[in-house]
Amino acid sequence: MRAGASTASRIAGPTAQTARLMLYGLLAVVLMAMDHRGQYVSQVRSVLEYAVEPVYHVVEWPARAIRNLQEQFQTRRSLRHENDDLRKQLLSQQADLQRLDTLVEENRRLRALFEGAEGLVYDYRFAELVRVDLDPFSHRVLIDRGTSDGVVVGQAVIDGAGVMGQVEDVHLHFATVRLISDPNHALPVQINRTGLRTVAFGSGETGALKLPNVPRLADVREGDLVVTSGLGDRFPGGYPVARVIHIDRPEGKTFIQVEAEPLAALDRGREVLLISAHIPLPETAEPEPEAQEPATGVDGPAAVQEPPAEGEVEAEHSDSSAPAGDEASIETEAPQ
Amino acid sequence: MNVRRDRFSVIAGTLVIAVLLTLLPLPAWLQMVWPYWVALVMIYWCLETQDMITLGLAFSCGLVLDLMTGSLLGLHALSLTVIVYLVTRFRARLRFFPPWQLALSVLALLVNDRIILLWIISLRGDPMPAASFWLPPLAGVLVWPWLFLALDRFRGVMRQRALR
Numbered sequence: 001m002r003a004g005a006s007t008a009s010r011i012a013g014p015t016a017q018t019a020r021l022m023l024y025g026l027l028a029v030v031l032m033a034m035d036h037r038g039q040y041v042s043q044v045r046s047v048l049e050y051a052v053e054p055v056y057h058v059v060e061w062p063a064r065a066i067r068n069l070q071e072q073f074q075t076r077r078s079l080r081h082e083n084d085d086l087r088k089q090l091l092s093q094q095a096d097l098q099r100l101d102t103l104v105e106e107n108r109r110l111r112a113l114f115e116g117a118e119g120l121v122y123d124y125r126f127a128e129l130v131r132v133d134l135d136p137f138s139h140r141v142l143i144d145r146g147t148s149d150g151v152v153v154g155q156a157v158i159d160g161a162g163v164m165g166q167v168e169d170v171h172l173h174f175a176t177v178r179l180i181s182d183p184n185h186a187l188p189v190q191i192n193r194t195g196l197r198t199v200a201f202g203s204g205e206t207g208a209l210k211l212p213n214v215p216r217l218a219d220v221r222e223g224d225l226v227v228t229s230g231l232g233d234r235f236p237g238g239y240p241v242a243r244v245i246h247i248d249r250p251e252g253k254t255f256i257q258v259e260a261e262p263l264a265a266l267d268r269g270r271e272v273l274l275i276s277a278h279i280p281l282p283e284t285a286e287p288e289p290e291a292q293e294p295a296t297g298v299d300g301p302a303a304v305q306e307p308p309a310e311g312e313v314e315a316e317h318s319d320s321s322a323p324a325g326d327e328a329s330i331e332t333e334a335p336q
Numbered sequence: 337m338n339v340r341r342d343r344f345s346v347i348a349g350t351l352v353i354a355v356l357l358t359l360l361p362l363p364a365w366l367q368m369v370w371p372y373w374v375a376l377v378m379i380y381w382c383l384e385t386q387d388m389i390t391l392g393l394a395f396s397c398g399l400v401l402d403l404m405t406g407s408l409l410g411l412h413a414l415s416l417t418v419i420v421y422l423v424t425r426f427r428a429r430l431r432f433f434p435p436w437q438l439a440l441s442v443l444a445l446l447v448n449d450r451i452i453l454l455w456i457i458s459l460r461g462d463p464m465p466a467a468s469f470w471l472p473p474l475a476g477v478l479v480w481p482w483l484f485l486a487l488d489r490f491r492g493v494m495r496q497r498a499l500r
Contacts, residue, residue: 014425017391021421024395028417031410036460041409052403059359130361140406176406183463204463267364 125274139182146173156275162240162263181206188232192225206266209242211258368468371476380487382423394420415449446473
């Protein structure tokens with residue numbers, strides 16, 4: 001390093017090296033500041049990330065191979081066991097769905113009576129997590145759907161149990177999703193039992209959300225379900241988010257500290273659903289409910305066992321939950 | 337010149353492998369302790385070769401890593417530049433340290449890197465990370481001797497192939 005005749009550094013010596021360090025350090029800090037503020041750099045970055053994309057495929061390959069191997073060696077017995085479990089689960093969920101169907105119809109009729117806003121049709125699209133934990137300090141994951149599959153920035157992402165996060169950045173075949181546990185993420189929610197509206201902030205840990213804006217006298221109990229409120233025009237309303245696990249009521253403070261545990265498997269699951277909301281209900285869908293109403297019947301529990309229409313639903317369901325059947329999209333209606 | 341280019345391709349190859357190792361999708365517990373591979377490989381080459389690892393190389397390598405991992409652009413660039421600067425600065429001394437002392441120096445470098453990271457986190461206004469934040473440097477030191485031996489062996493093989 002001290003050799004003056006070195007080829008790489010024309011001006012050798014510790015001072016020159018220090019000067020260079022300063023220069024690079026400054027450059028790095030400026031870059032970071034610009035990236036943080038979201039100026040210029042972010043555009044350059046998103047272009048460069050297209051170039052980087054193939055590397056993710058390369059890196060993903062061994063993990064995929066291991067997973068395939070595991071699936072190959074799964075015993076017949078455990079598969080049958082799983083199959084049984086899934087069937088039971090499906091049955092109970094179908095029962096729930098039937099009740100939901102009647103509720104949706106009822107809701108729609110009431111809305112029609114009031115000539116109020118139409119319910120929205122939500123389109124679900126299956127996606128798989130490719131990579132978790134891009135940066136340990138911001139909770140983001142990569143999913144294998146991008147602009148080529150019609151993913152847009154701001155789309156809500158859920159899994160089977162609850163809300164996971166929202167799409168932050170879209171590439172051609174990938175999209176990054178910011179999880180609700182990210183410290184910079186805020187989600188408009190309400191307590192399901194009381195309807196109390198508040199905001200859930202990420203805590204930086206996948207196991208907890210913070211609800212810091214709950215008034216002291218609000219009726220909140222441990223075990224309360226927290227659902228999306230649909231305010232803020234990002235997340236559709238009514239999706240379960242978390243369950244209240246801890247309430248701290250410090251003396252002399254205006255707000256109480258509520259901690260909730262996310263229902264979605266933020267650090268475990270692999271399969272997620274992308275919701276595309278705000279597709280207005282087609283005109284033709286409206287007369288249908290009246291025609292179908294007598295057929296489906298109001299007595300939910302009695303019809304649990306067999307209805308013929310359910311066979312199709314089942315096929316569609318199992319299709320979409322299998323990793324391969326990714327193009328299948330389930331359409332359901334949800335009251336706004 | 338040819339020898340130099342050969343050597344550079346060996347270094348570049350190991351660095352690429354280190355970057356891929358960093359990106360490998362892992363279970364959460366392993367991810368938590370996953371060492372800073374690129375820094376370790378860079379420290380090795382910095383100690384073993386003269387003038388091959390420049391600050392510019394460290395900086396650009398860091399930028400690539402930033403792009404790949406989606407971290408703040410310039411974060412890894414800064415951390416690698418600082419590490420390489422420190423190693424080249426004390427290279428003459430570090431090279432003659434006994435192995436355990438060298439390992440301790442590597443630990444110091446990695447912890448120092450974490451402190452810089454902590455500084456950036458606090459500037460950004462992010463909440464302080466958990467205690468597991470300090471695990472990767474420890475894992476890095478545990479991996480260091482094996483990495484050192486492996487790279488030594490690899491270098492020997494490459495050199496022999498070049499001589500033949």
